[in-house]
Amino acid sequence: MVRLEELAQWGQQLMDRLGWHEGDSKRVTWTPTPRLLRYYTTLGLLDRAAHFQGRTAFYTGKHLLQVLAIKHLQLAGSKLEDIQRLLLGKSEQSLAEMLGLSLPLPDPQVPSQEVAPLKRRSDFWEELPERALPAPTLPVAPRRHLQSLEPLSGLQVLIDSDRLPDGFKLEEFLQKMSDLVREMNEGGSKP
């Protein structure tokens, strides 16, 4: 069983061997993402991953055949609905026939692991979910601060810290303002 990256390489090898190309003899490149594979699984075009280790999924030769078949039909210009109509429910044998490959597939030239999938308990309907659920706490907004500062009699500055934009450096601003006020004051007091 191989992981996603190795599946991509294996697929690339097989596509090169089959001589697939698009357009003017351009080599087909294939870069699957986990999300893409999950989407194909939702549509029923790809089997579920055979094995999981944490969140890493492991795939087998049948998965490779399935994605190659999808790719083959895409290169031929089919829309995904038609691909679904053609491929839904196909067995490994018929997929291999469609692609012109023979089973079993040639060994992948990529690192693969032989993992025995764990057997779950057979009476799954008696199984209860085991997640531990700490109670989440919601963020509570800080209490609103309304401040009024009077640097000079007759000059009042009202600060609503709630409505100030994020990242506004209030202390710097106030420092600058106090310098300015001092300057103006001293300037004004000079004749």
Next chain:
Amino acid sequence: MTASPTQLHILNQADYDRYRVPSDLGSFGSLQTASGILPLQSMSLQGHISGLLYQLKLVQRFYNPYNQPLEATYIFPLPGRAAVSSFVMQTEQRRVIGRLEERGEARRQYQQAVAQGKQAALAEEERSEVFTMTVGNIPPHQFVEVEMELHGPLTFADGRAMFRFPLVVAPRYIPGTPYSGEGVGQGVATDTNAVPDASRISPPVLLPGYPNPVQLGVNIQVDTGGLIFGLPEVSMPDLLCWNEPAGFRISLQPTADRLDRDLIVRFPLPSPQMQSSFQISNGYYVLNLIPDDLHQMGPQTPRQVVTLLDRSGSMAGWKMVCARRAVGRLIDSLTDRDAFQVLNFDDRIEYLDPRKTHLRWASDRERYLALEALGKVNDRGGTEILPAIQAGVNMLRGQADPYLILITDGQVGNESEVLRWIQQNAQGIRIFTVGIDTAVNVSLLERIAQVSGGHFTLVTSEDQLDEEMLGLRRRINPPLLSRVSIQLPGAESSPASVDLFQGLAARQMGFVRGHVGHEVEVVGYARDGRAFRNRLPVTHCGGQTIEKMWARERVLELEHGFLAGWKQPAYQPAAIAQFALQHGVLCRFTAFVAVDEQSFVPGPMHQVTQAVSAPDGQAMHKRMSVSAPMQSKAKTGSLAPSPRMAEHPGMRNKPTLGGGGFFSQSPPPACSVPGGFQASDPFASPDPFASAGADPFVSAGADPFAAAPGADPFAAPGADPFASAGADPFSAPPAPDPFAEPVAFEFEAAPMAEPALDCGSVWQSVPLPAPAPPAAAPPLRRAAPKLESGPASGWKADAVQDEVQAALQLARGASSSRDWNLALQALIEALVRRGFQLNQLEPLQDLLRRVQSMHGPVTAASAWLQQVEKWVNSLLHNPASARADNFWM
């Protein structure tokens, strides 16, 4: 047939022959095999509805288009409340009657039969509304039909009876971390630690352009029983309803249908015709209670309402608009004595305004601001319902009259987690659920409402929203009558007691041993403590429907107890299976199996899982199809933490065929953005089967919840039913005290005194006067709302009890001797009318004589009051023990 599909049309014979659904869907071999390779060919629904109960037969036909034997797996829905009582497999050679067995045993029999090459079928239940049908060893190019018989109820709300038959299991959001073993089912989702059977409830999804050849036929006769029904509304435009001598007939001729919505028929039934009724058959009874002509008089008490709005990706399109409007309507209906808050959740929880995080008084300004902020809420990520419910419940803890309203489509897989948490932690808060979609997860939403004492409302289109919200607004109040139960010795009913809400019918089913007379009495309690009684005539009827429906209701209760973790022996799987086998209903722990012993189908078996259409309301899948125009708005910024795009080393900045998905050779559309991998991303909304990348309970990194290092709440000893002796897990939550003053909220105003900065001596901070807090609610009058029953009502208040209580109330308020005089006289009168003899009331008369000889204020008033109350109570409950010489002790 006129253009409007919902009008009745009286047909003549020619029309009838044209539209008539043949009772058998053709003989074998006459139906042309459809072009698809999916095994399900047709479904037919036949039966009848009488009163508020129905009995139906569902027939599913499978065909094997391959050259080798086929095992077809179909994950499909049935109404949650319906009991499946029989199962038959019809092959081309034989008709086999299925047996109900314990689930493990049934699976073993099926697997053994299939391994031996015999034809077999297996029907199992995964959730109360999700079932799996597995038909094995279908010979090449042959048909197999499976038939199931269902008995179920209609629901009655706001003057309409609703018949609902779901037709599709929608894709669900599956939280949790995936298990590394094999999946337990044939579905497409991976089993996780939050949803251990996710692969059993997730059929593959067909793209909208797939030619879906499932033929759906419907033929249901409705017996109105003398009542006058209004024009029915139906959810499928091709459904025909026409008049018959005894009622209606609903039919749909077998046409290829995309099964993407539930079949819903609503019959308007004018309320005066509906009466509470009691039907009994072989000791099994069903009690339908209607709150006819009961009116709540008096001021409305203040409520605290938290609304949870689902804004996950599955709510895209009209559902989001509908949900926002629903919240808007609810906010509009609040008065300035209520307090509210709105939380919107997908895989995160957010407030409408992050600065306002507490319950707010529902003043005009607050409501306006909330409505304005609602307009910006759009669909986004995955559906983590449980954190949202936890947050809502925490916010409402300790409030006087709390309500939680959940607006969602409910499509999640971790129902057992949610229900377990609510059962254990949310006692006392009524949760009202609103399900919005053409195919909603009714089993979860209905169950949440039921265990918390609320109500579930279904909205299947935008037009219905207004009237459903109107009904809901009236119901966000304490019920008219609570703890309603039947006074019948030896009866066990499920649920044990119900609450009667305005405009809703409540149903109680049960089993009584022994004889039942001509009438039964039902008693319920109003908020001021008065008892209301209703006497109902007993109707005897035959058939097995009531027994099956009660068994189903009871088994759902038992399963719920199991999922909630109750340890009593009745809630263990073996006991539940035995109960279900005894009454012959399908449940989570039993399964139907049918094996054709005389068949043999050679060859290796191929397996196909039937793929289904996504429900109409899930616009996401429509967007993903190629025929839909490209969505140019880049949604990458709003992608939830899950699912993350793996940074593949081979990924370059040009649109690659892999990442661009299925748009393959077509030239990139004009609106693609350079660096176009992400703009042409067809997965603008995450697909529903993605396991949550950021499990909010595990990774404290990205999510706003401070992961509290608390103990596992499921280990809390308070959850053990044995700890609180006599606690009935299914009893209604304790009624909130309407007289308690609401807890003071945090107002916006902050204390003004402290200067936050110290910038030198230039500044002199002058504290501002505190801005006026929002206008306080008008003071709560001590008079509670009173329930009055009108003249046409069957509910009669216990007047006599009331008089005694009223007299006691007078005594409580009495301070001077004259007051005491009046109070004691009233009390004696009331007790005499109650049936007591004067010589039994000697102590009160003594007291009265004493009071009459006094003048002025009474000093020992409180002591007298205590004695009087104690004595009167003991007199009322146990006359023999209340003797005259007990009085002054």
